Amino acid sequence: EAQVTQNPRYLITVTGKKLTVTCSQNMNHEYMSWYRQDPGLGLRQIYYSMNVEVTDKGDVPEGYKVSRKEKRNFPLILESPSPNQTSLYFCASSSKGLTEAFFGQGTRLTVV
């Protein structure tokens, strides 16, 4: 079954404690992307990757890092989380950009 898997689904952490949200896809997609969704602000793109070792900033990259060492995985790293990064995060993958992107189940992150 084609899917994008995010882990963890829920996470409560404290300010400053480094964390990683993993994203894995089984469709051999070249394109992957991370979004955050906040009430009243819709979905905002954080980072995207066009292929292995190729990443670029989206609209809200501050405070986040990503890496794309292999095609199937695209982890999102928060080196020093802050409360304003409390949000619902989605990972997506597709064969090409906006076309038929598959989204993960979401990760609800709370930073206290």
Add this chain to the structure above:
Amino acid sequence: LAKTTQPISMDSYEGQEVNITCSHNNIATNDYITWYQQFPSQGPRFIIQGYKTKVTNEVASLFIPADRKSSTLSLPRVSLSDTAVYYCLVGANAGKSTFGDGTTLTVKP
């Protein structure tokens, strides 16, 4: 990326056809128009994509006039389960993607 404008909300009744229009006056020559559906606390789900004229699949149709400055997503015979937020995106199928505010569709019995 072209900015998109959609109605904030729409109401409909079961069995009706629903048309959601998106304006994108600054669409570029190589931009596609893509629609996604999102249920609460779930990731968006791809509905349809088009470049010009009309595209139809098993769940929706997408109408794009010749000037491509707007597009209309048509959902035939909606049911309660079609209650969701619908997003129109315009872009070149690569790299950056910007979701607008979306249209909250409420289907009533």
